[in-house]
Amino acid sequence: MVLNVVWIGFILIGLAVAVLRLVQGEADIFAKVLGGIFDTAKTGFDISLGLVGVMSLWLGLMKIGEQAGVIQLFARVMGPFFRRLFPQIPPGHPAGGSIIMNFSANMLGLDNAATPLGLKAMRELQEINPQKDVASDPMIMFLVLNTAGITLIPTSVIAIRQTMAAQQGLVNFNGADIFLPTLIGTFISFTAGLVAVAWLQRIKLFSAPILAFFAAFAALMGALYLALHSLPPDQMAQTIGIIGSGVILAVIALFVAAGAWRRINVYEAFVEGAKEGFGVAVQIIPYLIAILVAISVFRTTGCMDYVVQAIGALVGLMGLNTDFVPALPVGLMKTLSGSGARGLMVDVMKTYGVDSFQGKLASIIQGSTETTFYVLAVYFGSVNIRKTRYALTCGLVADAVGLIGAILVGYAFYH
Numbered sequence: 001m002v003l004n005v006v007w008i009g010f011i012l013i014g015l016a017v018a019v020l021r022l023v024q025g026e027a028d029i030f031a032k033v034l035g036g037i038f039d040t041a042k043t044g045f046d047i048s049l050g051l052v053g054v055m056s057l058w059l060g061l062m063k064i065g066e067q068a069g070v071i072q073l074f075a076r077v078m079g080p081f082f083r084r085l086f087p088q089i090p091p092g093h094p095a096g097g098s099i100i101m102n103f104s105a106n107m108l109g110l111d112n113a114a115t116p117l118g119l120k121a122m123r124e125l126q127e128i129n130p131q132k133d134v135a136s137d138p139m140i141m142f143l144v145l146n147t148a149g150i151t152l153i154p155t156s157v158i159a160i161r162q163t164m165a166a167q168q169g170l171v172n173f174n175g176a177d178i179f180l181p182t183l184i185g186t187f188i189s190f191t192a193g194l195v196a197v198a199w200l201q202r203i204k205l206f207s208a209p210i211l212a213f214f215a216a217f218a219a220l221m222g223a224l225y226l227a228l229h230s231l232p233p234d235q236m237a238q239t240i241g242i243i244g245s246g247v248i249l250a251v252i253a254l255f256v257a258a259g260a261w262r263r264i265n266v267y268e269a270f271v272e273g274a275k276e277g278f279g280v281a282v283q284i285i286p287y288l289i290a291i292l293v294a295i296s297v298f299r300t301t302g303c304m305d306y307v308v309q310a311i312g313a314l315v316g317l318m319g320l321n322t323d324f325v326p327a328l329p330v331g332l333m334k335t336l337s338g339s340g341a342r343g344l345m346v347d348v349m350k351t352y353g354v355d356s357f358q359g360k361l362a363s364i365i366q367g368s369t370e371t372t373f374y375v376l377a378v379y380f381g382s383v384n385i386r387k388t389r390y391a392l393t394c395g396l397v398a399d400a401v402g403l404i405g406a407i408l409v410g411y412a413f414y415h
Contacts (some may be wrong), residue, residue, distance in 0.1 A: 002363070003121075006373075006392070007291070007294045008293075009302065010291075010294035010295065010297060010298040011294055011297055013298065013303060014033070014294075014297035014298045014300070015033070015297065015301070015304055016276050017301040017302060017303055017352035018030060018033050018301045018384065020298075020304070022300065023025075023113070026411075027257075030303070032201055032300050033297055033300050033301060036296040036297070036299070036300040037100065037293050037296055039296070039298065040289070040292040040293050040295070040296040041289050041292070041293055043291035043292060044285065044292045045289065046168065046292075049281065052277055052278050052282075052380055056274035056276075056277030057121060057272040057274070057277070058117060058120070058213040058276075058277075059116060059273035059276045059277045060256055060269075060271065060272075060273040061251075061252060062098065062117070062272070062273055062394075063270060063273025064255045064256065064258075064259045064266055064269045064270055064272075064273070065097070065258070066094050066097075066257040066261050067259065067262070067264045067269050068255060068258035068259040068261075068264060069258065069262065070097070070254060070258045070319060071094045071097030071098065071101075072094060072097060073097075073381075074093050074096070074097035074100045074399050076091075076092060077289070078096065078100050078320075079092075079096070079211055080101070080208075080209040081209040081212075081213050082096050082100075083209075083212060084203065084205075084207050084209055084210050085145075085194075085198075085203065085210070086099075086138045086141060086142075087316055087336035088128070088136065088137055088138050088202070089105055089128065089138050090126070090128065090331065090377055093126075093127070093128065094124050095121055095125050098117055098118075098120045098124055098133045099121045099141055101117045101118040101251070102114055102118040102120075102147075103145070104122055105126055106146065108293050115378075116277075118142075118179075118375075118379060119284075119378075119382045121381065121401045122142070122379050122380075122382055122383065123383060124384050125138050125139050125142065125383075126383040126385075131388060132383075132384070133384065133385060133386045134385065134386075134387040134389065135380065135387060135388045135389050136226075137201050137344070138168075139380075139385070139391070140197060140201075140388075140389060140390065140391045140394065141197045141198075142196075142200065142394070143375060143379055143380070144193040144266075144391060144395050144398060145190065145194060145197075145395045145397045146370075146375055146379070147193065147370045147371070147375045147376070147398065147399070147404035148186075148189040148190045148192065148193030148194075148370060148398035148399070148402060148408040149370040150372075150393070154178070154182045154363075154366075154367030154368075155275065155347075156178070157178070157182070157228045157363050157366050157367040158175045158176045158179070160175075160296050160342075160345070160349075160363075161173075161175035161178070161349070161354055161359075161363055162175030164346070164349050164350070165354045165355070165356045167355060168354055168402075169327065170354065170355060173354070173355065175354075176211060176228070177230075177360075178360055178363045178364050178367065179225070179228065180223055180359075180413075181364045181406075181409045181410060181412075181413045182363070182364050182367035182368050182406075183224075183225070183368075184368075184405075184409050185220055185364050185365070185367070185368030185402060185405055185406035185409050186368035186402070187217070187221070187403060188368075188402055188405030188406070188409075189368060189370075189398050189401060189402025189405065189406075190209070190397070190398070191395060191404060192397060192398045192401035192405075193395065193397070193398030196393075196394040196397045196398060197394050200390055200394070204394075205322070208318065208370055211263055211318060216270040217414060218329065228236070230362050232367075242341065260355050272415065277299075283381065283382055283384075284377075284381045284382050286375055287377045287378060287380070287382075288374075288378055288381065289380025291373050291377040292376065293373065295336040295373065298336075299323070299333070299336070303308050304329060304332060304333065305414045306330075307332060308328050311325070311328060312328070314323040321411075321415075323357055323358065323415065324361055324407050324410065324411070325356075326348055326351070326358045326362075327348055327358050327359075327361040327362040327365060327392050327407075328354060329344050330345045330348065330362045330365045330401075331365040331399075331403040331406065331407075333398075334365065334366060334370065334371060335370075335371065335372050335373060336371070336373050336397070338374065339370075341366055342366065345362045345363060345365075345366045349362065349363070349388045349401035350364040357410070357414050360405065360410060360413075361410035361414070362410065362415050365403060365410075368402055368405075368406045370391070370397055370399070371393075372395040372396060372398075374390065375395075376391060376392055376395065
């Protein structure tokens with residue numbers, strides 16, 4: 001229902017603004033809007049089609065992991081923590097292992113692995129969902145934590161900053177200097193999403209397993225920072241690449257070795273799981289195109305710019321510093337489109353400089369927020385959920401708190 005209202009609002013508000021701009025003399029505005037609609041429709045189809053291969057790969061590997069008992073082992077290890085957050089998931093259910101692996105891939109910035117694992121988790125959660133067209137409590141918790149997910153290493157942001165610094169002639173520039181602020185920003189977003197859903201689902205967060213998780217994560221953040229912050233940028237990028245690829249290869253090796261040890265037919269298990277990949281990728285096409293088209297209309301007509309200008313004017317009237325305003329569109333767009341936000345981040349760094357406050361803040365925001373509308377449309381669409389309940393509201397709460405947190409962290413570190 002909420003997505004329906006948002007979709008209608010984006011379309012009608014955007015078209016109303018387009019009419020006003022036409023009256024004001026912008027003769028090509030309708031052509032821009034129409035071109036954006038057609039382009040994003042094609043983009044949605046291309047994204048879905050591009051998922052077929054990687055979906056088949058990871059669903060095949062997950063099938064091996066299931067039959068070998070590795071997924072169930074992961075679920076048991078994290079059982080005490082997940083039983084608090086997902087009390088409706090039966091103990092030992094494979095959904096727990098899929099959720100763990102999805103979170104792990106997101107934390108390492110492994111987008112190609114995270115999406116198939118997340119879709120796999122949604123299909124398994126749908127198996128225990130009593131109302132097949134209504135989002136269950138575990139689905140909502142999973143998706144909100146996914147959209148607000150912790151990213152330990154913002155690999156792509158660091159790489160873009162390093163490249164642009166070379167173009168701008170900066171010497172001895174460290175593109176990873178936003179590593180710790182980004183980590184703190186994404187942790188704020190994750191915590192906000194968790195608290196919002198837990199409050200609505202009446203989940204008690206002050207329990208030993210959950211407090212132990214936060215303590216372990218804080219220790220991991222500290223260890224990563226101590227290990228990586230002093231490395232030269234090129235060596236840090238290489239180390240990050242080794243960590244990410246090493247984790248993926250270790251998981252593949254573990255699944256295959258466990259399958260061989262358990263004497264299952266690993267090849268047939270892989271093929272059986274891979275067959276599901278095409279169907280899942282095709283099923284999300286209409287949902288993805290729908291949300292991308294609405295976002296395109298809202299963005300192309302300039303509605304996003306008007307929102308940013310209004311926020312900047314309001315902050316100025318309150319007597320607060322407005323240096324953050326140029327980076328604000330990155331956070332607002334990230335909720336709607338990851339690629340759009342990336343383009344806005346690059347534009348901020350071109351305009352103000354990679355090493356400027358605005359450039360650093362845009363990078364922190366890009367690395368610590370997530371594409372809520374995209375994730376909800378794709379994940380819920382993959383299992384034909386039509387009534388999303390409060391998932392979008394909690395996701396947007398996490399985004400808003402995460403954006404404010406990223407701005408405050410940026411001021412604390414760089415202003």
